[in-house]
Amino acid sequence: MKFFAKIMAALLFTALAAQAEDSIISNMKALQNGVDMIQKGFVNNSRVLIDEGIREIMKNTKAYKHLSDKRKHLKNVAYNNLKDIEKNVKSMTLALAKRDYHAASEAYGHILVNCAACHATVRKW
Ligand code: HEC
Numbered sequence: 475m476k477f478f479a480k481i482m483a484a485l486l487f488t489a490l491a492a493q494a495e496d497s498i499i500s501n502m503k504a505l506q507n508g509v510d511m512i513q514k515g516f517v518n519n520s521r522v523l524i525d526e527g528i529r530e531i532m533k534n535t536k537a538y539k540h541l542s543d544k545r546k547h548l549k550n551v552a553y554n555n556l557k558d559i560e561k562n563v564k565s566m567t568l569a570l571a572k573r574d575y576h577a578a579s580e581a582y583g584h585i586l587v588n589c590a591a592c593h594a595t596v597r598k599w
Pocket of ligand 1: 503
């Protein structure tokens with residue numbers, strides 16, 4: 475019986491940890507980490523950091539899932555902001571493939587505009 479209780483406690487702990495991992499705040503921290511890496515990559519001419527930052531961002535563009543369904547219109551705005559981030563990441567990747575760092579950093583700037591636009595929307599909820 476004691477063994478069973480321990481197993482149940484372990485399972486519960488794992489489930490809670492997984493839930494905490496998949497939250498809007500963990501998505502946001504990862505997005506922040508991604509844009510920071512890209513910023514450092516541009517400043518230090520490091521493609522490795524830029525590419526890593528891009529991967530980190532693309533893994534976390536489903537953050538709208540965690541937003542309330544109650545205000546559908548605002549949820550759509552948030553969804554579109556995240557879709558725009560994906561589009562801008564794609565144009566950044568294309569520019570990087572052509573070694574066009576001007577276009578790439580411009581696309582990076584658009585990503586930051588998308589972050590701010592969504593925050594301006596959701597923080598008035
Ligand atoms: C879907 C809309 C949306 C987009 C797009 C978005 N965020 Fe957020 N962000 C939120 C919400 C919702 C919160 C949590 C509530 C709050 O802090 O107002 C948040 C919170 C944060 C936080 C604070 C996390 C904490 O520790 O409390 C950071 C940092 C952050 N976002 C960074 C970013 C970055 C960087 C981007 C762009 C790559 C971004 N966000 C794009 C909606 C968004």
